[in-house]
Amino acid sequence: MKQKLSLLCLFCMLLSVLCGCGLSGETPAGTSEPATGSESGPLPKDSETDDPGTEPSETGTVELRTSKARMEIGILENGSLEIRRMATDGHEYLSAPQTVSFPDSVTGLSFKGVFPYQTERGSRGYRFSYAGNDLEYDFFAVSHESWSGPFEFWATLRNLGEDRFSIRNGSYFDLTVGMSDRPVATTFRKEGGCAEGWRIYNGYYAPGTGIYRTDLGVSETELPQSSAKFTPSSYTALFIWTGLHNPEKQTITLYAKGSKGDTIRFGYEDAHASIGGQWQPAVRYDCQDSYTFRNTGVWEPVTIEFIPAFPAGTDADGKVWNQDHANNGYPFYVYGTDPDADPFWVDEITINGQTQSFNGSSADQGCPIGGSWVPNGGVSIDRTTGWSASYGSSVYGKAVASYTTDQDWNAGGDISMMYIDTDDGHGLYFAQEWTNGKLTAAGREHNVVALNAMIGTGSFSTKIGKDQVFLYPPVYVGVYDGDIETGSNLYKRWFLNVKAPRNMAEDPNEPLTQQDMQIGYDVSRYGIQSIKWDYGWWTPNNSNEGLLEVNNPAYLAVLNGDTLSEFTRKANLTGVKLALYVLLKDTRLNREGVPTSVGPDAHPEWFSNRKVNWGYSADLGNPECVEFYQNYLADFFERNGITTWRSDFEPICRSSDKANRHAANGTDVQYWCTVGFGELTDYLIENLDGFRYESCSSGGSMKDLFTMTKASVINCDDSADYMALHMSFYDSSYCIHPAQLQLPVNSLTYTPGSGNYTGSADYLYGLRCQLTGAVLLSNWSGTNSMVNETDEWETTVKVDYNEKLKPLIRNGDLYHILPRPDGKNWDGLEYVDPEAKGILGAVMLWKPEGAERTKTVRLRGLEPDTEYRLSFTDRREQDCVLSGRELMETGLTVTITERVGSEIVFLSRK
Numbered sequence: 001m002k003q004k005l006s007l008l009c010l011f012c013m014l015l016s017v018l019c020g021c022g023l024s025g026e027t028p029a030g031t032s033e034p035a036t037g038s039e040s041g042p043l044p045k046d047s048e049t050d051d052p053g054t055e056p057s058e059t060g061t062v063e064l065r066t067s068k069a070r071m072e073i074g075i076l077e078n079g080s081l082e083i084r085r086m087a088t089d090g091h092e093y094l095s096a097p098q099t100v101s102f103p104d105s106v107t108g109l110s111f112k113g114v115f116p117y118q119t120e121r122g123s124r125g126y127r128f129s130y131a132g133n134d135l136e137y138d139f140f141a142v143s144h145e146s147w148s149g150p151f152e153f154w155a156t157l158r159n160l161g162e163d164r165f166s167i168r169n170g171s172y173f174d175l176t177v178g179m180s181d182r183p184v185a186t187t188f189r190k191e192g193g194c195a196e197g198w199r200i201y202n203g204y205y206a207p208g209t210g211i212y213r214t215d216l217g218v219s220e221t222e223l224p225q226s227s228a229k230f231t232p233s234s235y236t237a238l239f240i241w242t243g244l245h246n247p248e249k250q251t252i253t254l255y256a257k258g259s260k261g262d263t264i265r266f267g268y269e270d271a272h273a274s275i276g277g278q279w280q281p282a283v284r285y286d287c288q289d290s291y292t293f294r295n296t297g298v299w300e301p302v303t304i305e306f307i308p309a310f311p312a313g314t315d316a317d318g319k320v321w322n323q324d325h326a327n328n329g330y331p332f333y334v335y336g337t338d339p340d341a342d343p344f345w346v347d348e349i350t351i352n353g354q355t356q357s358f359n360g361s362s363a364d365q366g367c368p369i370g371g372s373w374v375p376n377g378g379v380s381i382d383r384t385t386g387w388s389a390s391y392g393s394s395v396y397g398k399a400v401a402s403y404t405t406d407q408d409w410n411a412g413g414d415i416s417m418m419y420i421d422t423d424d425g426h427g428l429y430f431a432q433e434w435t436n437g438k439l440t441a442a443g444r445e446h447n448v449v450a451l452n453a454m455i456g457t458g459s460f461s462t463k464i465g466k467d468q469v470f471l472y473p474p475v476y477v478g479v480y481d482g483d484i485e486t487g488s489n490l491y492k493r494w495f496l497n498v499k500a501p502r503n504m505a506e507d508p509n510e511p512l513t514q515q516d517m518q519i520g521y522d523v524s525r526y527g528i529q530s531i532k533w534d535y536g537w538w539t540p541n542n543s544n545e546g547l548l549e550v551n552n553p554a555y556l557a558v559l560n561g562d563t564l565s566e567f568t569r570k571a572n573l574t575g576v577k578l579a580l581y582v583l584l585k586d587t588r589l590n591r592e593g594v595p596t597s598v599g600p601d602a603h604p605e606w607f608s609n610r611k612v613n614w615g616y617s618a619d620l621g622n623p624e625c626v627e628f629y630q631n632y633l634a635d636f637f638e639r640n641g642i643t644t645w646r647s648d649f650e651p652i653c654r655s656s657d658k659a660n661r662h663a664a665n666g667t668d669v670q671y672w673c674t675v676g677f678g679e680l681t682d683y684l685i686e687n688l689d690g691f692r693y694e695s696c697s698s699g700g701s702m703k704d705l706f707t708m709t710k711a712s713v714i715n716c717d718d719s720a721d722y723m724a725l726h727m728s729f730y731d732s733s734y735c736i737h738p739a740q741l742q743l744p745v746n747s748l749t750y751t752p753g754s755g756n757y758t759g760s761a762d763y764l765y766g767l768r769c770q771l772t773g774a775v776l777l778s779n780w781s782g783t784n785s786m787v788n789e790t791d792e793w794e795t796t797v798k799v800d801y802n803e804k805l806k807p808l809i810r811n812g813d814l815y816h817i818l819p820r821p822d823g824k825n826w827d828g829l830e831y832v833d834p835e836a837k838g839i840l841g842a843v844m845l846w847k848p849e850g851a852e853r854t855k856t857v858r859l860r861g862l863e864p865d866t867e868y869r870l871s872f873t874d875r876r877e878q879d880c881v882l883s884g885r886e887l888m889e890t891g892l893t894v895t896i897t898e899r900v901g902s903e904i905v906f907l908s909r910k
Contacts, residue, residue, distance in 0.1 A: 002320075017696070018105070024714075044429075045407075060074070060075055060894060061073065061074045061075070061084065062075070062114060062125075062126050063701050064125055064126075064142065064151050064221070064759065064852075065143060065145050066143050066144060066145060066147065066149055066150075066151075066494075067145060067146065067147065067148045067482070068088055068148040068481070069086075069087065069088045069148070069151075069478070069479050070085065070087060070091065070482065071083070071085060071086045071087075071139065071141075071143070071151050071260065072084040072085040072086075073126070075114050075567075078111070079110070079111025080553070081128065081132065081139075083411060085108060085216065086151075086177070086479065087288075087479070088479050088480060088481050089428065089481065090425075090426060090481040091180060091426040091479070091481060092178075093177045093178060093179075093428065093479055094177070095367025098859070101474065103534060105519065105655060106269075107295070109130045109131065109132040109133065109135065109137065109227045109630060110130065110131060110132050110315060111128075111129075111130055112129040112130060112131050113129060114126050114127070114128050114129070114749050115127045116607070117140060117142065118142075119142060120500050121144075121499070122144060122146065122150065122338075122498070122697055123142040123143060123498060124142060124143070124145070125140065125141045125142030125143060125152075125485060126140070126141055126142075127139070127140050128140075128141070131328035131449065133161075133162075134159065134160040134161030135157065135158065135159060135160065135165070136156075136157070136158040136160065137155065137156070137157050137158075137891065137893070138152065138155060139151075139153070139155045140154050140155065140156075141153050143500050144494065146497075147493060147494040147497055147498055148480070148487050148490040148493070148494065149446050149476075149478060149490065149491060149493075149494025149498060150429065150431070150476035150477050150478030150491065150494065151476070151477050151478070151496070152474055152475070152476055153173065153474065153475050153477070153682060154472055154473060154474040154475065155172070155472040156469050156470065156471055157464065157469070157472070158464075158467070158469045158470075159464040159465065159467070159468055159470075160467065160750070161466060162465070162466055163367040164463040164464060164465050165463065165464040165471060166283065166461065166462075166463050166464075167462050167463070167464060169462065171452045171453060171810045172453060172454060172455065172472045173451075173452070173453040173472075173475045174451065174452050174453075175212075175430075175451040175477060176444075176448060176449070176450045176451070176452070177420050177448070178446070178447060178448050178449075178491075179420070179428075179447045179448075179449060180420035180421060180422065180424055180426070180447070181423055181424040181447065182215065182216075182217035182423065182447060183215075183216040183217060183420050183421070183422055183443065183447055183449050184213055184214065184215050184216060184217075184388055184421060185213070185214045185216050185418050185419070185420045185441045185449075185612070186212070186213050186214075186418060186419045186420075186421070186484055186734075187211075187212050187214070187402075187414055187418045188210075188211055188212075188414060188415040188417075188418075188731050188732065188735055189210040189211075189212065189407075189413075189414055189415075190413055190414060190415050190700055190701065190703040190728075190731075190732065199787075200295060204407060205745065209261050209629055211731050211820065215362065215443075215444070216420065216441060216443030216449055217443060217447060218443040218444055219632070220242070222676075229880060230510075233385065234789065238344050238484070242602065242873060243414045250816065254340075255423075256291070256293070256302050257293075258293040258501065259293060260293050260351070261292060261293065262292070262293050263290050263291065263292045263293075264290065264302075265289055278376050286311070286860035295464075297612075302791050303438075303457070305453075332753050342718040343401050347796075348437050349646065382798040396879050399461050401476075403435060404434075404437075404438045404457050405434075405436060405438075405703075405704050406433070406435075406436045406457075406654070406670075408650075408654045408698075408813070409612045409649060409650045409698045409699075409701065410699065411413050413701065415703050415704070415731075415732060415735045415736070416431055416433070416434070416437065416704050416705050416735075417430065417431030417432070417439070417705065417735050418430050418431075418439060418441060418448055418474070418769050419484045419487055419488065419734070420441055420446075420486065420638050421483055421484050425481060425483065425626040426479070426480065426481050426482070427480055427482070427483065427486075427487050428449075428477065428478065428479050428480070428487075429476070429477075429478045429480075429486060429487055429488075429491055430451050430453075430475075430476070431475070431476040431491075431705060431735075432453050432473060432474070432475055432476075432705065433473055433474040433475070433476070433499075433704075433705040433706050433709065434473035434474075434552045434674065434704065434705070435453065435652055435670060435674045435702070435704045435706050436455070436456055436457075436654075436670045436674075436704075436904065437453065437454060437455050437456060438453070438454050438457050438459075438471065439451070439452070439453050440452040440453075449631065451477070453475050453554055455472075455473065455671060456667055456670075456671070458670060459667050460667045460671065461666070461667055461668065462662065462667075462668035462671060462672070463663075463665070464664070465661075468661075471675070473706070475720060476491075476705075478490065478491055478494075478767065479718060484734070485815050485816065485860065487878060488735070489813040489814065489815075490735045490737075492737040492738075492814075493737075493813075494564075495705075495708070495737055496737045496740070496810075499705075499708070499709050500694070500708060500709065500712075501685065501692070501709070501710065501711070501741060503690075503692060503712060503735075504712055504739060504740065504810075508738065508807070508810070508865070509529055509741050510810065511712065511713050511740070511742070511773070511774035511775075511806070511809075512529040512530040512577065512644075512712075512713075512774075513527055513528050513529045513530070513774075513775045513777075513797055513801065513802060513808075514528065514529070514530040514531065514532055514579060514661075514742075514774075514775065514776045514777070515528045515530075515531055515532070515776070515777040515778075516531070516532055516534065516776075516777070516778045516779065517531050517532060517533050517534070517555070517558055517762075519531075520558055520571075521567075521570060521571035521574050521576045522574070523576065524575045524576045525794070526793040526794050526797060526798055527793060527794070527797040527799075527802045528576065528578060528579045528777070528793070528797070528799070529575065529576060529577065529802075530577045530578070530579050530644065531571065531576055531577075531578060531579070532579045532581070532646065532776070533555060533578065533579070533580050533581055535581055535648070536552055537550055537551075537552045537555040537580075537581065538550065538551055539552060540553055541615050541683055542613070542614055542616055544587045544589060544612065544614075544615070545564070545583045545585035545586075545590065545614045545649075546581065546582075546583050546584065546585035546586060546587045546615055546616035546618075547594060548594075548632075548636045550564055555653075564640045564642075565639060565640045565641055567695065568599065568640055568641040568642055571643055572641065577643055577644055578641075578642050578643075578646060578647060579644035579645075579646050579650065579692075579694055580637075580642050580644065581646045581647075581696070582645050582647065583608075583615070583648065583649055583651075584617065584618035584620070584629060584647070584651050585614070585615030585616065585617060585618065585620070585649070586606075586607040586617075587615065587618040588615065593608075593632075595618065595628065595629070595632065597616070603624070603625070603628075605619075605622060605625075606618060606619060606622055606624070606625035606628070606659075607619060607625075607658075608653045608655065608656035608657065608658060608669075609656065609657040609658075610650060610653055610655060610656065610699045611654075612649045613649055617649070617650045617651075617653050618651075618653075619653055619656045619669075619673065620651075620672075620673045620675075620677050620679075620680065621653070621656065621658075621660035621661045621669060621673050622658065622660040622661070622662075622676070623671035623676070623839065625660075625662065625676070625718065626676045626679050626680055629680055630679075630680055630683040630684070633645065633680075633684060633739070633852025634683070634684055634687055634688060635687055637684070637691070638688060639889075641688075643688070643690045643692055644689055644691075644692040644693075644694055645684065645691075645692070645693050645694065646694040646695075646696055647693070647694075647695060647696060648696035648697075648698060649698065650698060651677055652673045652674050652677045652702075653669055653672060653673040654673075655670075656668050656673070660672065661675070661676075668772045674706060677710075678706070681693050681710040682710075685710075693710050693711050693713045693756045694711060694712055694713050694742070695707055695710075695711040695713070695714040695715065696715050696718070697714045697715040697718075698718075698752065699715070699717060700715055700716060700718055700728065701718030701720035702714070703732060703735075703736065708740060712738070712740065713740050713741070713742040713743060714736070714740060714741065714819070715742050716728050716729050716732055716741045716742060716743055718744070718772065719746055719747045720744060720746040720749065720778060721745065721746070722745050722750045722758075722759075722761065722765075722766035722767075722769040722770070722820065723758070723759055723769070723823055725743045725744070725745055725769060725770070726769040726772075726821045726846075727820065727821050729741055729743060729769075729772055729773055730816060730820050730821055730822045730827070730829075732773075733773070733814055733816075734816075738772060738773040738809050739773065739774060739809050739816055740773075740774065741773035741774060742773065742774040742775075742776050743770045743772070743773050743774065743775065743776060744778050745769065745770050745776070745777070745778060746778045746779060747763075747766070747767070747777060747778065747779045748779060749766065750762075750763060750765060750766020750767065750769075751763055751766075759823060760823075760849035760899075760900055760901055761848075762847065762898070762900055763792065763901075764792070764796070764874075764901075764902055765846060765900055765901065765902045767792060767796055768796070768844065768846070768902045768904065769846070771796070771800065771801045771805055772798075772809075772829055772843070772844065773809065775792070775797065777797070800873065800904060804839050804842065804906060805831070805842055805904075807836065807839075808831035808832070808833050808836065808839070808840075808841065808842055809831060811833045811835075811836065812831045812832050812833030812836070812840075812841070813831070813832050813833070813861050814829060814830070814831055815829070815830040815831075815832070815859075815860040815861060816829060817829065817830045817843070817857050817858065817860065818845075818855075818857055823848050824848055824850060825848070825851055825852050826845065826846065826848075826852075826855045827844040827846050828843065828844060828846065828857055829844045829846075830842070830843050830844070830859055830860060830861070832859075832860070832861035832862065832907070834861065834862075834863065838908060839906050839907070840907055840908060840909065841859075841861075841862070841868075841906070841907030841908075842904055842905065842906050842907065843870075843892065843903075843905040843907070844902075844903075844904050845857070845894055845896075845901045845902060845903045845905070846901075847896040847898075847900060847901050847902070848900055849899055849900045852896070853895055853896060853897055854893060854895045854896075855893070855894055855896075856890075856891040856892065856893040856894075857891050857892055857894070858887070858888055858890070858892075859887040859888055859891070859892060860888060860890065862884035862887055862888055862907075863884045864883065864884045864885040864888065865883065865884065865885065866879055866883065866884045866909060866910075867882070867883055867884075867909070868881065868882060868883070868884060868887065868908070868909060868910065869881050869907070869908050869909070869910050870882065870892065870905050870906070870907055871905065871906045871907075871908070872894075872904075872905050873903060873904040873905070873906070874901075874902075874903055874904075875894075875895075875896075875903060878894065880893065881910055892905070
């Protein structure tokens with residue numbers, strides 16, 4: 001079974017959506033004009049453009065441009081797309097045109113034309129439209145010429161038929177690029193989540209964040225030497241021991257090479273041992289999953305998931321067993337399905353993120369056509385130690401970097417983007433705008449990198465009802481001249497101005513300096529612009545989450561007899577806003593007008609079976625639930641003058657036992673709950689003046705680019721410790737604009753002598769760790785008698801941060817000028833805005849205990865021939881004037897004689 005496709009797909013989002021995602025369903029024939037709107041889904045706010053003289057056409061060339069890059073897309077006579085160029089001023093990422101066309105298996109869709117297109121935020125590009133069989137498919141490609149950001153791609157599929165239309169996941173975006181030098185991928189691990197103060201009280205830092213680099217360079221001599229070759233004419237199979245025992249689900253990624261169009265299928269054997277150690281009769285399964293090779297003769301990552309048939313702790317006869325009585329768990333098979341196909345090869349395998357490698361001879365093993373599995377030898381794959389692909393691995397010369405992001409309360413994962421750069425000064429970034437998905441970058445011969453995006457982690461499936469629109473999430477691809485620091489700055493400026501909530505680019509007060517509620521709205525004189533009411537203001541005993549009433553004695557005392565609306569009004573008069581912690585939970589109250597599953601007004605179908613802390617999470621896959629919360633929250637916020645909603649504890653469900661837009665406990669729950677959350681936040685932003693959404697991010701586990709399009713700021717992590725936040729900020733600030741990274745720190749963690757003190761630091765050292773992004777000052781015991789905090793705030797927060805640093809953080813570039821903080825060596829950051837008047841840069845340095853007294857650090861982003869005045873905040877005797885060339889080539893030398901210390905050096909033109 002070989003599909004006759006065109007050339008190697010350099011850019012085949014269209015192909016992947018229609019083929020790789022496994023569209024299926026019976027739909028009557030018919031055509032209609034393509035639609036751009038949606039009755040569901042967080043689709044971009046957009047419009048068709050009707051430029052004078054521009055008519056939809058079926059042939060020709062269209063161009064996407066940014067201020068530093070360009071892409072040419074050709075439209076062929078049959079409606080196929082041809083990528084003809086992707087380049088910056090200094091580098092080409094495409095050596096020859098590549099064509100994308102419909103696969104043979106998809107029929108009945110006709111090309112309707114290409115239409116000029118513009119998003120609400122000014123990105124311009126084109127909509128390529130197809131229709132037929134009661135389907136409308138639109139593929140979008142846009143860029144923003146004013147900002148040096150990425151090329152952005154997404155697609156929508158509308159079902160106009162009566163029958164529900166099924167979609168199975170595969171990669172929905174594939175792009176193959178060529179680099180002029182050996183490519184290296186950088187991925188970023190996000191915080192795994194923790195309750196506030198968890199690390200402090202337990203006395204150590206939880207693992208979670210990190211930066212990982214993977215060499216993607218592959219040459220002919222590094223190709224696999226021990227891979228297994230199979231001739232599928234006899235339905236041969238590969239025998240694999242997974243080495244895992246009765247997990248709820250196994251995710252298997254293998255690397256295979258075959259001819260384009262060849263298909264392989266998967267199966268496994270459920271074998272269990274009894275108490276006596278004797279194997280029970282095996283039950284064999286066909287996973288009903290397959291993979292069709294996209295390219296000829298290159299290694300391709302193939303990911304599938306399967307669920308073992310037996311409950312954990314039992315064998316085939318229901319007898320109890322444990323790991324001591326079983327050896328290697330489930331044998332897994334991969335076999336060819338086309339007797340006429342060319343041979344295929346299989347190599348490295350990762351199982352649930354753990355790398356496996358070959359250990360044995362490569363030999364085919366037979367399986368009769370249509371019969372049961374007959375394992376009789378073959379290639380055994382044993383567990384080996386090593387990192388998963390998410391952390392970077394290179395085995396047998398194949399190099400793969402991938403990230404998997406997921407919204408699960410207190411779960412780990414990766415930030416949803418990666419950078420791929422080279423030593424000769426250019427690079428590319430690849431990102432996905434969604435709450436759960438997977439990106440992969442696989443190294444190929446001759447410095448070629450194959451990029452891939454999918455929804456979920458490989459097992460996604462859903463159904464699209466009549467008039468419903470399915471969104472294939474946006475993917476960003478940006479190219480740049482320079483290193484990762486250059487690329488990340490270009491990307492983050494674009495994101496803040498084109499993707500982040502408008503207030504982040506338009507309001508000079510953003511990000512608002514924030515403090516917990518202990519002092520009340522009197523904090524305005526110290527430069528605090530917002531106060532936060534945290535978890536539990538609605539109850540004295542942590543019950544009834546989701547109730548919007550003040551019942552907690554501590555918060556009633558803050559009100560001091562006022563109503564909530566009176567308190568907010570008085571705070572606003574002093575220039576202070578109120579950020580309110582609101583959970584989307586079942587209150588379980590027998591009352592009208594509240595979200596509840598109890599009583600005559602109950603809606604149990606609105607709530608999942610996910611219980612994080614006290615109440616069950618709202619299932620935003622239910623449109624009626626979304627509509628209720630739109631009105632419920634909008635009314636409450638408006639009546640009480642509250643403009644900032646702060647969420648936590650899984651506002652986006654990962655699983656649910658209710659069948660709404662998604663299947664009950666299906667693989668599409670998080671997808672449709674993401675859609676619902678987008679509908680909710682968009683409604684509040686559009687209908688409430690000055691509304692802001694703020695994400696507590698479940699302890700840092702909800703760092704994804706979809707959330708960042710809705711949230712003004714997001715918790716960097718929930719440790720409340722200065723050094724932990726300092727570390728995670730360093731990592732995350734490559735992917736998320738520092739103005740959107742909120743740093744909530746308990747000041748007692750950096751106050752020597754306090755019961756919460758966690759390290760060797762003085763007060764300013766810890767406080768300045770908060771000044772690098774969005775400030776959130778916390779103190780669980782109120783003001784600290786050991787140090788007059790407000791004296792420090794009036795200078796450090798009101799002047800150094802609000803007046804000097806914040807404009808640089810909002811508008812400037814961030815350079816990581818010293819290595820990642822570790823509490824042992826100097827670390828430092830630099831902000832530069834060449835277009836600023838007055839102060840145009842800041843160098844922030846930290847010297848921990850035990851580090852050398854003097855450090856020389858080279859700066860970046862300056863004008864070589866300009867003379868700069870450097871003003872030290874604490875050590876004025878070190879003030880100096882140096883040229884940009886001296887600062888960038890020789891460096892700035894700073895001396896801190898104290899045991900520990902920090903410094904901020906401000907730059908201005910002489």
